[in-house]
Amino acid sequence: xxxxKSISIIGAGNLAHHLGKAFAGRIKIYSVYSRTHAKTQVLxxxxxxxxxxxxxxxxxxxxxxxxxxxDSINHIISTLPKSQKIAYTSGAVELETLNRQVDVGxxxxxxxxxxxxxxxxxxxxxxxxxxNEELSQSLFNLAGMxxxxxxxxxxxxxxNLHVAAVFVNNFSNHMVHIADxxxxxxxxxxxxxxxxxxxxxxxxxxxxxxxxxxxPGRRGDEKTLNEHSEMLSGIQKKLYQxxxxxxxxxxxx
Amino acid sequence: xxxxKSISIIGAGNLAHHLGKAFAGRIKIYSVYSRTHAKTQVLxxxxxxxxxxxxxxxxxxxxxxxxxxxDSINHIISTLPKSQKIAYTSGAVELETLNRQVDVGxxxxxxxxxxxxxxxxxxxxxxxxxxNEELSQSLFNLAGMxxxxxxxxxxxxxxNLHVAAVFVNNFSNHMVHIADxxxxxxxxxxxxxxxxxxxxxxxxxxxxxxxxxxxPGRRGDEKTLNEHSEMLSGIQKKLYQxxxxxxxxxxxx
Numbered sequence: 001x002x003x004x005k006s007i008s009i010i011g012a013g014n015l016a017h018h019l020g021k022a023f024a025g026r027i028k029i030y031s032v033y034s035r036t037h038a039k040t041q042v043l044x045x046x047x048x049x050x051x052x053x054x055x056x057x058x059x060x061x062x063x064x065x066x067x068x069x070x071d072s073i074n075h076i077i078s079t080l081p082k083s084q085k086i087a088y089t090s091g092a093v094e095l096e097t098l099n100r101q102v103d104v105g106x107x108x109x110x111x112x113x114x115x116x117x118x119x120x121x122x123x124x125x126x127x128x129x130x131x132n133e134e135l136s137q138s139l140f141n142l143a144g145m146x147x148x149x150x151x152x153x154x155x156x157x158x159x160n161l162h163v164a165a166v167f168v169n170n171f172s173n174h175m176v177h178i179a180d181x182x183x184x185x186x187x188x189x190x191x192x193x194x195x196x197x198x199x200x201x202x203x204x205x206x207x208x209x210x211x212x213x214x215x216p217g218r219r220g221d222e223k224t225l226n227e228h229s230e231m232l233s234g235i236q237k238k239l240y241q242x243x244x245x246x247x248x249x250x251x252x253x
Numbered sequence: 254x255x256x257x258k259s260i261s262i263i264g265a266g267n268l269a270h271h272l273g274k275a276f277a278g279r280i281k282i283y284s285v286y287s288r289t290h291a292k293t294q295v296l297x298x299x300x301x302x303x304x305x306x307x308x309x310x311x312x313x314x315x316x317x318x319x320x321x322x323x324d325s326i327n328h329i330i331s332t333l334p335k336s337q338k339i340a341y342t343s344g345a346v347e348l349e350t351l352n353r354q355v356d357v358g359x360x361x362x363x364x365x366x367x368x369x370x371x372x373x374x375x376x377x378x379x380x381x382x383x384x385n386e387e388l389s390q391s392l393f394n395l396a397g398m399x400x401x402x403x404x405x406x407x408x409x410x411x412x413n414l415h416v417a418a419v420f421v422n423n424f425s426n427h428m429v430h431i432a433d434x435x436x437x438x439x440x441x442x443x444x445x446x447x448x449x450x451x452x453x454x455x456x457x458x459x460x461x462x463x464x465x466x467x468x469p470g471r472r473g474d475e476k477t478l479n480e481h482s483e484m485l486s487g488i489q490k491k492l493y494q495x496x497x498x499x500x501x502x503x504x505x506x
Contacts, residue, residue: 070474071476092477092480110445111448111449111452112456112467123448124448125448149445151445156439160435160436161445161446163435164433164435164436165432165449167428167431167493168429168432168449169449170468171496172425172450173453173457173465174499175424176462177462177463177503178499179420179462181503182417183413183414183417186410188414193363195363195364195377196364197425199364200365200426201450201451201453203367204426204450206370209426209433209443210430212426214423217423218423224323228415228419236499238495239424239496239499242488242491246431247427249488
């Protein structure tokens with residue numbers, strides 16, 4: 001098995017920053033390239049490496065890590081030299097849909113990253129896939145430098161995890177946004193609900209979401225459900241009713 | 254102002270347990286009554302107080318704390334002696350809908366409680382309301398023994414907070430349940446998503462949910478949205494589409 005000792009990074013967004021910083025000091029980072037040179041320079045400075053102005057200037061390495069948006073992955077990978085091993089970091093893009101698949105793999109960290117907030121990668125699951133066993137193992141070991149939870153997963157599993165992640169992260173966050181929006185319209189602050197939100201998540205560390213469910217929907221408290229529904233309007237009301245229906249269906253099974 | 258130095262508790266559910274244990278050692282607890290005597294006995298033993306078999310046996314105290322389900326509050330309060338000060342703990346029941354309102358107030362902790370998990374009450378917001386100023390202040394100080402966040406709020410505000418709490422707790426939890434349910438059907442484990450869930454909440458401690466939103470809905474990534482939608486069915490598909498629509502509407506404003 002080939003041990004990956006050096007990388008170059010394409011992309012300079014949140015994920016490129018977090019992975020770059022995590023790998024710095026563990027392996028060599030040769031260069032960074034992104035479409036926006038100002039962003040490239042910021043990241044290259046952080047990682048103490050070369051800031052490529054053009055894609056052709058990216059320095060060949062044991063691996064090029066492609067951290068760009070889903071729509072650009074195929075094009076970028078097609079452009080890189082055939083001799084170059086590559087991994088991309090997307091949950092949604094299937095390996096088999098790419099024009100080039102030889103020496104291409106996936107290293108997908110299932111986490112949400114913000115530029116200004118550090119994340120402990122050691123407990124973040126990394127999902128690995130590659131067309132051949134050797135690259136697959138190399139990527140497994142590479143991810144193992146950062147995380148204790150590295151798992152082989154094919155493109156279908158990765159897509160399934162990505163859908164689930166949308167519910168867990170994007171949709172939960174939107175539920176909190178609705179609470180915020182609704183309370184603001186009543187001159188109340190949603191920050192009153194932060195301890196409730198923390199406890200909601202803490203419970204799920206030892207209880208299944210099925211068992212942890214509480215509230216008027218699960219209890220079938222029709223009086224409160226109707227009152228709440230009357231207090232809401234527009235799409236918030238529709239959401240209240242549909243999610244309540246889904247909760248009630250869950251516990252009628 | 255009358256300082257509350259003693260209480261009796263009606264109810265022996267999660268909230269009665271948590272509040273009872275929190276007050277024990279700080280004020281005197283005379284007695285507990287609930288409809289199910291076995292549960293009454295468990296709590297009374299924990300609190301080292303009298304286990305009343307009938308409501309009439311509850312020992313008068315500076316305050317009787319009524320921790321029963323919403324539908325029973327009015328009846329219980331009507332039954333208690335006129336000379337007895339009372340507080341109930343519900344977010345949804347309006348003071349003005351009760352048959353008796355004299356010397357009746359509200360002490361509403363905005364949190365979710367499970368029997369087997371201790372909760373730090375010091376950061377839990379308590380919302381206080383009473384028909385007269387004196388009881389209102391007494392309840393404010395009583396809650397202040399447990400929490401640093403005690404706030405006066407009328408019944409309308411309390412109801413608004415309760416609706417918001419349904420989104421933050423019940424609906425977020427249901428989003429995680431759907432992720433769990435979906436992944437199970439694909440032979441994958443939702444626990445892979447726990448670090449993502451923790452991070453989702455950690456972000457909200459310093460960022461608004463509006464700013465924290467990420468994902469294909471916010472980005473307007475139609476290809477991924479369509480693919481995800483195709484992977485789901487039934488009410489899960491409807492939820493995916495309606496919540497996505499709500500996210501897109503939020504960022505078009």
